[in-house]
Amino acid sequence: MREETIIQTHGLSIGYHGTVVASDIDLTVKRGRIVVVLGKSGCGKSTLLKTVIGLLPPISGTVEFDGNPVDFNSEQSLQRLFRRIGVLYQNSALLNSLNLYENVALPITMHHPAISHEIRREMVTNRLRQVGMAPEMERYPAELSGGMRKRAALARAMILDPEVIFCDEPSAGLDPITASGLDELMLNLKELLGITFLVVTHELRSIERIADDVLVIQEKSIRFNGPFQQLRDSSDPFIRAFFLRDKADAKELSS
Ligand SMILES: Nc1ncnc2c1ncn2[C@@H]1O[C@H](COP(=O)(O)OP(=O)(O)OP(=O)(O)O)[C@@H](O)[C@H]1O
Numbered sequence: 383m384r385e386e387t388i389i390q391t392h393g394l395s396i397g398y399h400g401t402v403v404a405s406d407i408d409l410t411v412k413r414g415r416i417v418v419v420l421g422k423s424g425c426g427k428s429t430l431l432k433t434v435i436g437l438l439p440p441i442s443g444t445v446e447f448d449g450n451p452v453d454f455n456s457e458q459s460l461q462r463l464f465r466r467i468g469v470l471y472q473n474s475a476l477l478n479s480l481n482l483y484e485n486v487a488l489p490i491t492m493h494h495p496a497i498s499h500e501i502r503r504e505m506v507t508n509r510l511r512q513v514g515m516a517p518e519m520e521r522y523p524a525e526l527s528g529g530m531r532k533r534a535a536l537a538r539a540m541i542l543d544p545e546v547i548f549c550d551e552p553s554a555g556l557d558p559i560t561a562s563g564l565d566e567l568m569l570n571l572k573e574l575l576g577i578t579f580l581v582v583t584h585e586l587r588s589i590e591r592i593a594d595d596v597l598v599i600q601e602k603s604i605r606f607n608g609p610f611q612q613l614r615d616s617s618d619p620f621i622r623a624f625f626l627r628d629k630a631d632a633k634e635l636s637s
């Protein structure tokens with residue numbers, strides 16, 4: 383039976399070369415929900431994502447995916463995780479030397495080299511169509527706008543039918559209309575395909591539109607992990623300041 387909880391961390395401590403960025407992280411991500419990660423710049427949001435997607439070993443603690451602990455020392459365990467997730471990086475991370483078709487096809491080539499040319503073509507075209515980028519498939523990343531690159535990167539993140547998609551500031555640098563188009567795309571993918579999302583974003587409008595659950599990192603630990611509605615109604619002054627966009631208060635409280 384499929385677990386209701388898709389990602390669970392226990393006493394996770396994250397950081398680089400033994401230097402702790404955040405600790406005591408007990409994160410729960412339920413299947414089919416959109417979880418938004420909040421916190422000020424440098425608090426460790428990207429670091430948490432890197433750890434949960436298997437790219438950065440934790441300093442201590444464990445990450446479980448669908449009930450199984452991820453073994454950061456086992457290539458096999460990491461590959462099993464990589465095949466079940468998709469990632470939209472903070473800077474899109476498309477390869478400049480490859481056109482969009484080739485960029486989106488990359489995970490298939492890497493993880494399923496035996497898939498035929500025809501099937502690969504169908505998979506890639508379908509995904510590019512879903513994000514409205516099929517007409518641009520011959521073009522190179524440098525020839526595209528930031529919003530187009532994000533959509534192409536999302537097509538690549540979706541190519542292997544992932545159960546979870548991780549997005550690091552997907553709407554950074556996008557105009558509000560393109561950003562809201564990306565939000566709609568995530569909501570559609572959640573509703574139609576039951577994909578779970580873990581999304582880092584600062585955009586209040588986006589959070590209000592997409593968040594089912596929220597994770598707030600502050601002062602090197604988790605300040606809140608629960609339903610968005612509960613966060614909205616919270617009387618915590620830091621959280622109130624965030625929603626009121628009272629920058630002075632927020633600055634004072636987070637310093
Ligand atoms: N590769 C690295 N090696 C060493 N330290 C790093 C590395 N990447 C990030 N850090 C440090 O880890 C801390 C958290 O960085 P991280 O990128 O996770 O922040 P963030 O919350 O994603 O910030 P932002 O909102 O600006 O993207 C920072 O102090 C940063 O300097």
Ligand SMILES: [Mg+2]
Binds near residue numbers: 550
């Ligand atoms: Mg970041």
